[in-house]
Amino acid sequence: MSSLSATIQDVFNEPGCGKNANKSEAERKKGCTKQLQPGGAAGGCAFDGAKIALQPLTDVAHLVHGPIACEGNSWDNRGAKSSGSNLWRTGFTTDINETDVVFGGEKRLFKSIREIIEKYDPPAVFVYQTCVPAMIGDDIDAVCKAAREKFGKPVIPINSPGFVGPKNLGNKLAGEALLEHVIGTEEPEYTTPYDLNIIGEYNLSGELWQVKPLLDELGIRIMACISGDGKYKEVASSHRAKAAMMVCSKAMINVARKMEERYGIPFFEGSFYGIEDSSDSLREIARMLIERGAPAELMDRTEALIAREEAKAWAAIAKYKPRFQGKKVLLITGGVKSWSVVAALQEAGLELVGTSVKKSTKEDKERIKELMGQDAHMIEDMTPREMYKMLKDARADIMLSGGRSQFIALKASMPWLDINQERHHAYMGYVGMVKLVEEIDKALYNPVWAQVRKPAPWEQAGDNWQSRAMAQAEAEATALAADPVKAEEVRRSKKICNCKSVELGVIEDAIIASNLSTVEGVREATNASGGCGACAVRIEEILEQMVPASHAIAAE
Amino acid sequence: MATVTVSKKACSVNPLKMSQPIGGALAFMGLRGAMPLLHGSQGCTSFGLVLFTRHFKEAIPMQTTAMSEVATVLGGYENVEQAVLNIYNRTKPEIIGICSTGVTETKGDDVDGYIKLIREKHAAVAHLPIVYVSTPDFKDAFQDGWEKTVTRIVETMVDAPKSAARRDPAKINVLPGCHLTPGDLDELRTILEDFGLEPTFLPDLAGSLDGHIPDDFTPTTIGGVGVEEISTMGQAGWTIAIGEQMRRAAEALQQKTGVPFRLFERLCGLEANDALMAFLTEISDRPAPMKYRRQRGQLVDAMLDGHFHIGGRKLAVGAEPDLLNEIGGLLTEMGAQLLVAVTTTQSPVLERLPTEEVLIGDLEDLENLAKVKDCDLMVTHSHGRQAASRLKIPFFRMGIPMFDRLGGGHQLMVGYRGARDLIFAISNLLMADHEENHEPTPDSWRDGVGASHAATSH
Numbered sequence A: 001m002s003s004l005s006a007t008i009q010d011v012f013n014e015p016g017c018g019k020n021a022n023k024s025e026a027e028r029k030k031g032c033t034k035q036l037q038p039g040g041a042a043g044g045c046a047f048d049g050a051k052i053a054l055q056p057l058t059d060v061a062h063l064v065h066g067p068i069a070c071e072g073n074s075w076d077n078r079g080a081k082s083s084g085s086n087l088w089r090t091g092f093t094t095d096i097n098e099t100d101v102v103f104g105g106e107k108r109l110f111k112s113i114r115e116i117i118e119k120y121d122p123p124a125v126f127v128y129q130t131c132v133p134a135m136i137g138d139d140i141d142a143v144c145k146a147a148r149e150k151f152g153k154p155v156i157p158i159n160s161p162g163f164v165g166p167k168n169l170g171n172k173l174a175g176e177a178l179l180e181h182v183i184g185t186e187e188p189e190y191t192t193p194y195d196l197n198i199i200g201e202y203n204l205s206g207e208l209w210q211v212k213p214l215l216d217e218l219g220i221r222i223m224a225c226i227s228g229d230g231k232y233k234e235v236a237s238s239h240r241a242k243a244a245m246m247v248c249s250k251a252m253i254n255v256a257r258k259m260e261e262r263y264g265i266p267f268f269e270g271s272f273y274g275i276e277d278s279s280d281s282l283r284e285i286a287r288m289l290i291e292r293g294a295p296a297e298l299m300d301r302t303e304a305l306i307a308r309e310e311a312k313a314w315a316a317i318a319k320y321k322p323r324f325q326g327k328k329v330l331l332i333t334g335g336v337k338s339w340s341v342v343a344a345l346q347e348a349g350l351e352l353v354g355t356s357v358k359k360s361t362k363e364d365k366e367r368i369k370e371l372m373g374q375d376a377h378m379i380e381d382m383t384p385r386e387m388y389k390m391l392k393d394a395r396a397d398i399m400l401s402g403g404r405s406q407f408i409a410l411k412a413s414m415p416w417l418d419i420n421q422e423r424h425h426a427y428m429g430y431v432g433m434v435k436l437v438e439e440i441d442k443a444l445y446n447p448v449w450a451q452v453r454k455p456a457p458w459e460q461a462g463d464n465w466q467s468r469a470m471a472q473a474e475a476e477a478t479a480l481a482a483d484p485v486k487a488e489e490v491r492r493s494k495k496i497c498n499c500k501s502v503e504l505g506v507i508e509d510a511i512i513a514s515n516l517s518t519v520e521g522v523r524e525a526t527n528a529s530g531g532c533g534a535c536a537v538r539i540e541e542i543l544e545q546m547v548p549a550s551h552a553i554a555a556e
Numbered sequence B: 001m002a003t004v005t006v007s008k009k010a011c012s013v014n015p016l017k018m019s020q021p022i023g024g025a026l027a028f029m030g031l032r033g034a035m036p037l038l039h040g041s042q043g044c045t046s047f048g049l050v051l052f053t054r055h056f057k058e059a060i061p062m063q064t065t066a067m068s069e070v071a072t073v074l075g076g077y078e079n080v081e082q083a084v085l086n087i088y089n090r091t092k093p094e095i096i097g098i099c100s101t102g103v104t105e106t107k108g109d110d111v112d113g114y115i116k117l118i119r120e121k122h123a124a125v126a127h128l129p130i131v132y133v134s135t136p137d138f139k140d141a142f143q144d145g146w147e148k149t150v151t152r153i154v155e156t157m158v159d160a161p162k163s164a165a166r167r168d169p170a171k172i173n174v175l176p177g178c179h180l181t182p183g184d185l186d187e188l189r190t191i192l193e194d195f196g197l198e199p200t201f202l203p204d205l206a207g208s209l210d211g212h213i214p215d216d217f218t219p220t221t222i223g224g225v226g227v228e229e230i231s232t233m234g235q236a237g238w239t240i241a242i243g244e245q246m247r248r249a250a251e252a253l254q255q256k257t258g259v260p261f262r263l264f265e266r267l268c269g270l271e272a273n274d275a276l277m278a279f280l281t282e283i284s285d286r287p288a289p290m291k292y293r294r295q296r297g298q299l300v301d302a303m304l305d306g307h308f309h310i311g312g313r314k315l316a317v318g319a320e321p322d323l324l325n326e327i328g329g330l331l332t333e334m335g336a337q338l339l340v341a342v343t344t345t346q347s348p349v350l351e352r353l354p355t356e357e358v359l360i361g362d363l364e365d366l367e368n369l370a371k372v373k374d375c376d377l378m379v380t381h382s383h384g385r386q387a388a389s390r391l392k393i394p395f396f397r398m399g400i401p402m403f404d405r406l407g408g409g410h411q412l413m414v415g416y417r418g419a420r421d422l423i424f425a426i427s428n429l430l431m432a433d434h435e436e437n438h439e440p441t442p443d444s445w446r447d448g449v450g451a452s453h454a455a456t457s458h
Helices: A002-012 A025-030 A046-054 A068-072 A098-103 A106-120 A131-136 A140-151 A167-181 A212-218 A232-236 A253-263 A275-291 A297-318 A335-347 A362-372 A384-392 A403-411 A429-444 A448-453 A465-482 A484-492 A504-514 A519-526 A536-555 B020-029 B042-056 B069-074 B077-091 B102-107 B111-121 B142-157 B182-194 B227-231 B244-257 B270-284 B290-310 B321-333 B363-372 B382-391 B415-437
Strands: A061-065 A125-129 A155-158 A195-201 A221-227 A243-246 A267-269 A328-332 A351-356 A398-401 A416-418 A495-497 B003-006 B034-039 B095-100 B130-133 B168-176 B198-201 B236-242 B261-264 B314-318 B337-343 B357-360 B377-380 B395-397
Touching: A002 A167, A046 A061, A046 A125, A046 A167, A046 B042, A061 A106, A068 B042, A106 A125, A106 A140, A125 A140, A131 B069, A131 B102, A140 A155, A155 A167, A167 A253, A195 A253, A212 A221, A212 A275, A212 A297, A221 A232, A243 A253, A243 A275, A253 A267, A275 A297, A275 A429, A297 A429, A335 A429, A398 A429, A416 A429, A465 A484, A484 A504, A495 A504, A495 A536, A504 A519, A504 A536, A519 A536, B020 B034, B020 B042, B020 B095, B020 B142, B034 B042, B034 B077, B069 B102, B077 B095, B077 B111, B095 B111, B095 B142, B111 B130, B130 B142, B142 B227, B142 B244, B168 B182, B168 B244, B168 B270, B182 B198, B182 B270, B182 B290, B182 B415, B236 B244, B236 B270, B244 B261, B244 B321, B261 B270, B270 B290, B270 B321, B270 B415, B290 B415, B314 B321, B314 B363, B321 B337, B321 B377, B321 B415, B337 B363, B363 B377, B363 B382, B377 B382, B382 B395, B395 B415
Parallel strands: A061 A125, A125 A155, A195 A221, A195 A243, A243 A267, A328 A351, A328 A398, A398 A416, B003 B357, B034 B095, B095 B130, B168 B198, B168 B236, B236 B261, B314 B337, B314 B377, B337 B357, B377 B395
Antiparallel strands: none
16 A cells, blocks of 8 residues: 555646646645545546546546445446446446455455456456545556466556545546556557557547547547547557647646656647637647657648638527527536537527636636636535526526536426536537537527426416525625624634634634734635645635735734 | 345445445434434445435435544544534524434444533433434444434434323324335325324434425424424324334333334235225224225225336335335235346345345345346336336336436325326336337247247237
8 A cells, every 4th residue: 555655745846737836845745636525525536537638548447445335336327438348337246245355345346357357358457446435455567467467468456445535636547557556567569650549538428539520631640539539459459659649638747748748749738629729639639649750731731620620610600699689508528528518509600607626727717717717706615505596587597517516407497408418418628519509509599497487377476485595595695785783794704724623713813913924824814725734725815815904904 | 035145245336235324324313303313434324415415305404423544543532522512503403313424333433422511511401302322333334323323313312201191192103214205204194194193203314305395494494393392292192103123112112101012014015005994984084085985996996006017027126125015015015026036135025035045245136136036127226227228128216316217206105196196107117118219120939939038028
């Protein structure tokens, strides 16, 4: 396990991560594993993150070493698509029992690997560590090594048990496993000056195939996609690519950066969500490949293709623009896609009323601010009721979010569209953008909304639950408006730091009392941001607003 | 009489089984104002949450103690304490239901002790109902988690009545197994009410996860049986338990309150419902309403119409024991042969199944056996989709999870009407399969008697 904690430390020390670079030495050591909040957390674990990142490798047998929960409750539930093998959709687990917990699960793991190789003969087996075997000390590295020697096949340990941290960390640990055990272990049959790696793309709903034809047309070969529709051999020989595109914001930045370091493969961070982003990414790919030796005429062909595709896409979208006039979108999504989707929606003429940035890094948030303007309405921790109220106040006409929050919108009889992993539509590239706009239009103008909003025959006007809820909210607001003391109390009681349970008022008082100007100062005085540190951004904003005021007070 | 065997494989491939803690969490979801809390790392909850959300197409209340590696080693008291307080402050639940997981069971956290300490330390939660169930992931299956949780709720939340005189013969307790859908519970409620009885369901998923539009937004469950109502279950005249898995809970209830119980191993099929009708007639002292006499006739007719399609079918079923018993039983009664039966956990019903062998195994076993035995109808949850498509045989989805079709929560099986509709649904599937894949061609019989796989064999 010492190697695991070393790996985690290494992952935390990511120079490619802007957030990390801004940290002090001590903070960096503490890492970015958020102290998850008991009773208030909802995300996946590190194992989940590792599995999400690697499972789209289609011809690999993904074996989960753990009790039934880890695989039995979750297998075959990802929307990634494969152009070849379907082995990745087969659920393999050691399903360890009480005896294994007492005597150790290594033998069962070894036998499981043997069974898989005998029955399914995959090019590689990936073994995922989970909490229980990690606790009892099962050494999966050793088992994988023994299996590798015995069966003469790559057996790759993925050391990312759930309890080491959140999903995001799991993504990176998965990347480390690829770097350590897979990438650079095989050689490609041939190389071309047009060989590109795509990193952090999972081919959800087959969206990679919305872009691949364009690359095909330009003669650009996707040497390896990590990991959507990827194959083991491609990833193993991906160190011979000429350039790389990192798609999924920060999820696998360690892979991109270390491949640059080790193999000299330059990378850029880009997105295929939205028309302009797609064009920029294509240009950047062409530029990098040319820099690495591809003929310069590639850029001319790329520009021609971009011009053609943009014209087609704009023409297709143009007819929706009048229909979207004045329509507002509430966007609730994790960090991964926030910034790219924002750009995409604005291109279609929609107005953004807010975006949840729960999982975004500070850099992501800045990017959203940049894209949406300085007064971007960031929604940090919207409760279901607030979300409903926002929709109901018609401040939003449609909500775009991941699968889990959809029911709030649907129960509020508001149009909703899925833009996260379990969605059924692909939204990448030019065709994807047009598709997204089509889907928003379909959702917005579906006559079902008028139907479901009709009162039941036994309902009195204004006496349904919706109006009661709204009346209640209004009454509360009016009461507060009439009572400035109470209003101030409510404002001050807003919780800023969830981990240490510190309210806004306490922070404000501390800033004034001790004339604080830094997050560190606030932390020392109030303990706020002493837990996961996620609220540091909010404290900075408070400081920005407060500090001139407190200085003024101090000056008096 | 079936023999029960356990798969010898080291590696489970394409699991049929789901874990105990989420079975327990689902049971808590049938309580009003409940917040199920898994004591484990946050993935334990997250996987369950996604699974139920995709099955019920509803927002699912479920929380985690978010155990980190360090907390796991040092013990989870602080995490449980923080979780309980956070849930209490944020969501004002009427009850918190805690299930342990593999992580915290490996360490051996004394959660009952923790709860006692938390109550002593924090006056606000001193009287908040908190029920804890031990449900390690590395033991048993989903159905067992449900069983243990309902039993635990009975043990801790039902009041022992002061005297038997206060018993109300019109009040009926219903303890449904987790193989019944919210739709099944609604159907049962209607039946019981038609006999003039007032049922209390524990758990009552029909109140909470039937897909209705709620009266208000709560982050906890939005319906289900209330804490008060559970405490008065000792005043009922009878308890009806459905599925062998509910025996322990029914016994616990009887032991605590003296309420007698009748266990219905099955409630899908003609005989099973005849037994229910006879029992309800007896305890309510009312004749079966006309409606059910007509429905019985409809079921008989459906069985006659359906047996042309279901008769002779070679059936492969993968389900938890009680669901396997229901569907395997119904189809066998209509002439199908239950050739392959795969299940998740031990149960006394298994050896009574109308088949030779029951295997505790996975969907790889189901697929391989179905192939060997040339089965031509597969029944299991949505995860059977890959196997069925490889085998190219008709596939009927039953059980949790059903994530790739709508209406899983309303699929009806109990009552005369439930069995009737189920027979229609399965027969229609078989007819459609015949039209698509087995219409005769000029070559169908060319090889004469003895040739296998004639196109018209079904």
